[in-house]
Amino acid sequence: MAFVIKRKKSKSTGENSQVLYAKDLRKSYGGRPALRGLSFELNAGRILGFLGPNGAGKTTAIRILTTILEPDSGSFRVAGIPSTFPEKIREKIGVLPESLGFPKNITALEYLIYFSQLYKRNKSEARARSLSLLTEVGLEQRVKSLISSFSHGMRQRLGIARALVNDPKVVFLDEPTLGLDPRGQKELLEMIVKVARGRKAGVILCSHDLPEVESICDDVLILNMGKVIAKGTVKDIIGQPRDTIRIKVPSRSLAYARQHLAKFKNLFKVTSGEKNGWLIIQFSDLTRPKSKEYSSLNNNILMVLINAKIPILGLETEGGRLQDVFLNLTEGVNK
Amino acid sequence: MRNKTWFIVFRRELADLWIGGKALTLILIYTILLGIITYVMAANSELSIIPPKEMVYETLKVAISVGLFIGLIIGADSISGERERSTLESLLLTPANRKQIVIGKFLAAVSPWPAAMLIVIPYLYILAQGDEVFGQALFWGAIFGSLLAPAYTALGMFVSFWSNSNKTSMFVSLGIYLLFLLPTQLPGRAQTGDPGRFLQNVNPMQAPNFFLAKYLVNNRTLPELWTSLISPTVFLLIVIALLFLYAAPGLRIEAGKVNKFGVLFRRFKAVSVAILLLISIFTSKVLAKENSLPENGGQPLSISIDLDYKAVKAGESVFFNTIVKNNSSNESSALIVAMNIINLNAQGDVVDPEDWSPQRTQYIEKLGPGEENTLSWRVNAIFDGDYMIYIVLIPAPEGQGKTSQPIASSGIHLTATKFTRLNPGGVLPYAIGIPVILLLGTFFVYRRRRNAIDEGGGGDA
Numbered sequence: 001m002a003f004v005i006k007r008k009k010s011k012s013t014g015e016n017s018q019v020l021y022a023k024d025l026r027k028s029y030g031g032r033p034a035l036r037g038l039s040f041e042l043n044a045g046r047i048l049g050f051l052g053p054n055g056a057g058k059t060t061a062i063r064i065l066t067t068i069l070e071p072d073s074g075s076f077r078v079a080g081i082p083s084t085f086p087e088k089i090r091e092k093i094g095v096l097p098e099s100l101g102f103p104k105n106i107t108a109l110e111y112l113i114y115f116s117q118l119y120k121r122n123k124s125e126a127r128a129r130s131l132s133l134l135t136e137v138g139l140e141q142r143v144k145s146l147i148s149s150f151s152h153g154m155r156q157r158l159g160i161a162r163a164l165v166n167d168p169k170v171v172f173l174d175e176p177t178l179g180l181d182p183r184g185q186k187e188l189l190e191m192i193v194k195v196a197r198g199r200k201a202g203v204i205l206c207s208h209d210l211p212e213v214e215s216i217c218d219d220v221l222i223l224n225m226g227k228v229i230a231k232g233t234v235k236d237i238i239g240q241p242r243d244t245i246r247i248k249v250p251s252r253s254l255a256y257a258r259q260h261l262a263k264f265k266n267l268f269k270v271t272s273g274e275k276n277g278w279l280i281i282q283f284s285d286l287t288r289p290k291s292k293e294y295s296s297l298n299n300n301i302l303m304v305l306i307n308a309k310i311p312i313l314g315l316e317t318e319g320g321r322l323q324d325v326f327l328n329l330t331e332g333v334n335k
Numbered sequence: 336m337r338n339k340t341w342f343i344v345f346r347r348e349l350a351d352l353w354i355g356g357k358a359l360t361l362i363l364i365y366t367i368l369l370g371i372i373t374y375v376m377a378a379n380s381e382l383s384i385i386p387p388k389e390m391v392y393e394t395l396k397v398a399i400s401v402g403l404f405i406g407l408i409i410g411a412d413s414i415s416g417e418r419e420r421s422t423l424e425s426l427l428l429t430p431a432n433r434k435q436i437v438i439g440k441f442l443a444a445v446s447p448w449p450a451a452m453l454i455v456i457p458y459l460y461i462l463a464q465g466d467e468v469f470g471q472a473l474f475w476g477a478i479f480g481s482l483l484a485p486a487y488t489a490l491g492m493f494v495s496f497w498s499n500s501n502k503t504s505m506f507v508s509l510g511i512y513l514l515f516l517l518p519t520q521l522p523g524r525a526q527t528g529d530p531g532r533f534l535q536n537v538n539p540m541q542a543p544n545f546f547l548a549k550y551l552v553n554n555r556t557l558p559e560l561w562t563s564l565i566s567p568t569v570f571l572l573i574v575i576a577l578l579f580l581y582a583a584p585g586l587r588i589e590a591g592k593v594n595k596f597g598v599l600f601r602r603f604k605a606v607s608v609a610i611l612l613l614i615s616i617f618t619s620k621v622l623a624k625e626n627s628l629p630e631n632g633g634q635p636l637s638i639s640i641d642l643d644y645k646a647v648k649a650g651e652s653v654f655f656n657t658i659v660k661n662n663s664s665n666e667s668s669a670l671i672v673a674m675n676i677i678n679l680n681a682q683g684d685v686v687d688p689e690d691w692s693p694q695r696t697q698y699i700e701k702l703g704p705g706e707e708n709t710l711s712w713r714v715n716a717i718f719d720g721d722y723m724i725y726i727v728l729i730p731a732p733e734g735q736g737k738t739s740q741p742i743a744s745s746g747i748h749l750t751a752t753k754f755t756r757l758n759p760g761g762v763l764p765y766a767i768g769i770p771v772i773l774l775l776g777t778f779f780v781y782r783r784r785r786n787a788i789d790e791g792g793g794g795d796a
Contacts, residue, residue: 066428068588090430097428101421103347105355107788117343118429144788162425 344439410491
């Protein structure tokens, strides 16, 4: 099952200049396809959640887009630079890899100066830039501290500073909040939003923490077994009609309730649940999510039952959160 | 002013190596090892076992071997170590050119060699006891070390390119090192003759040893030995070319697959063996040309000696063997083999071998076609001075009124020096002092570094 929703232009940023465009990227490892035709685009100032179960091809996609790996076929452009110029592309991107290591016996400032110089800055420019970035990520008190004395959260912030050392047009963040405490996660997410909105950079956020993605991302792309199975704005993806609702009624009223709901048989299927007293209402057509009929369908169902004087003991919905959409779309992948 | 990428990487790697402590630790171990070796040599000298030239040669040999081993270890860690520590990806994500990254890393990895060479200077000085061998050892040690240390460092890096773990690259590099080292440890006889000479010429580790031994200890000259420079030079060129032209542009985050590595390794091996074979054939021909003339020279009978130079102290003995060979298709007549010793310091006075050797002449009854006979000789150096020992092979004349053509062997240049003492107690301050100075220097560097940084603990700022 795959559905694609046309992306709405962001109202929050007002930015719509394209910073990343990928077309039909494919990659196989020894005949095993890891990426099967990845196509998407990212605009400046927007955050794209890059999702997928383990082995879906996210890391391969990121490594291709960051020029670490070459695709078997397909092409991409970063800030207008085609993929045939990897060194030029690397000047325009910033990356926080999932497993970022740091050298020993080096201070935060030395580390950033080193990377700044690799982006062709002279030493004084590099120093000024590094100090400014360390202030931006909240490490101004620890500029001369050895990185080995940093906590995990501080290292992640330093990693983000490193990713920003070249004023990138696109920032790739792979599991940036992994292993952080809730406060650390919140601070880092705020920092990511600032990077996108303040610097007008396109941000690609790889994460398994779906509430986190839902809270800060503008767009979402879901990969499954190397294929894009969903992409669009977060609002549109999670704004899908609930696939299924469950209504608990007294067991003795089950047949009566089904009888009253029979008039909607074109729109959904009603079955009795495995649990006693639950009506399972499964919508039959997901291609008509925006019809007026669908938008008020839940209310109508409840109204019918209330008018029939059937007591409603409980109501559950499936869908409505990004997590539900993700689980629904990637169902069976790990089986 | 913007620095070149390779220089930025080099400076960072250099700081990481030296301030990080890896290079310092290895150099410290090396210094302690040199101290022990020097003291043991000095103690042997006290017992009049090893002359200064040999002590200098042996110490230099150890310095070069350990110096290039340090380069090999650091090279082997340079890429796979970064992969293991997850620091390589950040570097590859910058616009830095892959080749320049490798150049910077390579130059930093070679940096312990000059330090190792500097450290060996006082040890060589004290062991040379004022002999001119000190200057020669420094010069040729620097030449060979500067050929071999970068070559082995590059070899270590090359292995590191195709290893995801440090363990693998270290293990493979150590294996290669031992492979080169093994032939140098073969018994003396296995290193003579055509196969032995072949190995000596091909092996980039053995050729310098051969050169240094002959040049420093046996007073041989550069025109006689220049071919020993070929294999280390060619080895360096091959490894550097492979590293920078073949491997460096493909530097990537993960090592290649085993199969691919296997194919590449096989190709590399095949090409290297072919090249080394060509070199060896060339060099062995050159050497053979130089060395074989005195042995045979197209004559029906030939005589060769397994020694060309020996430095001893007065009172010591020299042992050597001669091989007499019948190269013709006819049986030889009876053969007289006579020893002559000429004093080179006194207008060529003949030394009466009466006191010098228990074997003044030896006798061989007959030699069949292609047959050879080995004779053992002993010479006691009674007085100090320079002597030429040579053997004359005299075929018995076929009858009365007839004569025969005597054949002279190549000579043994014997230098007998007056007994000198090297006080091990005098060496001890060097053996202990240099490691201590190095430790103090290390401590000073660390202290300065500590003052330059904050030593904050963990926790968010």
